[in-house]
Amino acid sequence: MSRLWQRPAVLIAIAAVLMLGAGFAIGWVSATSTPGNDSPEAGFARDMQTHHQQAVAMAMYEWQNGEDEAMRAIAYDIATSQSAEIGMMRSWLREWGVQMSSGEPMSWAGEGHVHDMEDNGGLMAGMATDEEMAEFKQLTGYEADVMFANLMIDHHIGGIAMAEAIVDLSDNETVVDAASRMITVQKSDIANMQGHLDNLLAAAESAGQG
Amino acid sequence: MASKKQNSSKTAKNAGSKSAKNAGSKSGKNASRKGRGVQVAQPKPWGLILTFSGVGVVALGLIAVAAFVVWDRSKPPEGVTNFYGDYGSYEVVKAAIDDGEITAEDLDHPWVVQQEHLDADEDTSNDQPTYEISPPAGGNHLSQWQTCTGAVYADPIADGNAVHSLEHGAVWLTYDPELVDEGQVSELASKIEGRDFSLMSPYPGQGVAVSLQAWGVQLQTDDPADPEIDQFLNYYIQNGDNLAEMGASCTGGVSTTTATTSGGETEMTEEEASALLEQMESSAPAE
Structure with missing residues (x-):
């Protein structure tokens, strides 16, 4: 053994082999696990699915029971596009080999977001309560159109805040690109829904006066 | 000589692998300062030995951690x-x-x-x-x-x-x-x-x-x-x-x-x- 120490070349060779092994090990882990189970990207992909699920449920109801063609078209658009996004986020999680679900919603985005959620009755930003959903599902026609617009505008505002949080936190190109697209789309949805809502309210008012 | 060797190996063990890097850099500094000095009897290169041992331990540790991470990822609980x-x-x-x-x-x-x-x-x-x-x-x-x-x-x-x-x-x-x-x-x-x-x-x-x-x-x-x-x-x-x-x-x-x-x-x-x-x-x- 003591002879070994007299040959620095042997030491260097052993160290080099070990470092190479360590390098492979690190590469192996990072190649198979980017981003990790506790990463903001994985947290965003899980939580945004939950958030989207409710939007799809609201939009499906409006598509079936609403009256205003423009509002129903927006609802159709939201239901189909957010369903596609749910599938996209699920396949990210599967590719990354991480949990599909976690018991700690919004923890990826930091304490502030978790507190906001607690203030919102345990719901993520912008999500409707069970009571609001139950009330909405009693409505049809004009009343459904109005409540849908109000619920979905709030829902989108919350969704945009979540997407902005991941854009700040992540440098994963796929995730940041998708989140940025969500922000753009949902902002334009809000403008459109607000426009149609204003029209509906104005029309109802003039009809009431006439 | 034999007793000296034992002593220093003991201190090396006690100091643990953390000191390995320090030991290495110190001996490096000394060597450059005394650049022109001629050393007749070569002492054991403890600094070198500790440095490489340290590198070895760290590398093995990383390999072990990587193996554990991949093995531990997504396992069902045992009682299923x-x-x-x-x-x-x-x-x-x-x-x-x-x-x-x-x-x-x-x-x-x-x-x-x-x-x-x-x-x-x-x-x-x-x-x-x-x-x-x-x-x-x-x-x-x-x-x-x-x-x-x-x-x-x-x-x-x-x-x-x-x-x-x-x-x-x-x-x-x-x-x-x-x-x-x-x-x-x-x-x-x-x-x-x-x-x-x-x-x-x-x-x-x-x-x-x-x-x-x-x-x-x-x-x-x-x-x-x-x-x-x-x-x-x-x-x-x-x-x-x-x-x-x-x-x-x-x-x-x-x-x-x-x-x-x-x-x-x-x-x-x-x-x-x-x-x-x-x-x-x-x-x-x-x-």
Whole structure:
């Protein structure tokens, strides 16, 4: 053994082999696990699915029971596009080999977001309560159109805040690109829904006066 | 010389690998300062030895950590009963059937691949499905799923609706109200509330404090604080190898509860069954 120490070349060779092994090990882990189970990207992909699920449920109801063609078209658009996004986020999680679900919603985005959620009755930003959903599902026609617009505008505002949080936190190109697209789309949805809502309210008012 | 060697090796051991880098850099500095000095008797290059030992330890540590991370990633809890037999998961058993290697009848529990809606035909006798195990963890079911967006039901729900939720990739937590006290129920509820693809309901007569069901698998425990409950939720909710229906959602199901669920031996009368069915059908569209 003591002879070994007299040959620095042997030491260097052993160290080099070990470092190479360590390098492979690190590469192996990072190649198979980017981003990790506790990463903001994985947290965003899980939580945004939950958030989207409710939007799809609201939009499906409006598509079936609403009256205003423009509002129903927006609802159709939201239901189909957010369903596609749910599938996209699920396949990210599967590719990354991480949990599909976690018991700690919004923890990826930091304490502030978790507190906001607690203030919102345990719901993520912008999500409707069970009571609001139950009330909405009693409505049809004009009343459904109005409540849908109000619920979905709030829902989108919350969704945009979540997407902005991941854009700040992540440098994963796929995730940041998708989140940025969500922000753009949902902002334009809000403008459109607000426009149609204003029209509906104005029309109802003039009809009431006439 | 011999005693000196022993001493220094002892100090090296005591100092541990952390000092290895320091030792290395110190000897390097000394060497450069005394650049012109001629050393006759070469001492053991302890600095060099410690440096390389340190590098070796760090490298082996990294390899071990990497191996552990990959091995530890996504493991099911130990106490799970798996009804897929040797096939292990829905993915694998389905692939074997699709490839013609086996048929469903070859399985010990053929219900892991039975996914029909029993209330879709004219035969109404099987509209309250019965199951081989209780609570059920898969099999033919009703056309409506139980809403499973982190829903906590205070009363029992129909097996056939809950099994449909399992098909959608949800985990169903059931507890025996006689074996779990109120505090423990709210403790369990806090794990489920708001967690998409999970649902919880009492299951009188199940005979074990807590039972967790995902499609084709089950975990039962007498301890409501068992850490395996969280592990099961984390592992099986929407598990990619265990999805009996990919892409399905937990919103838009029924939220009906009933106090007359078929818990164990007690069977419903036909009247009760049809009343229940009517109640479920009428509440289905509006939730």
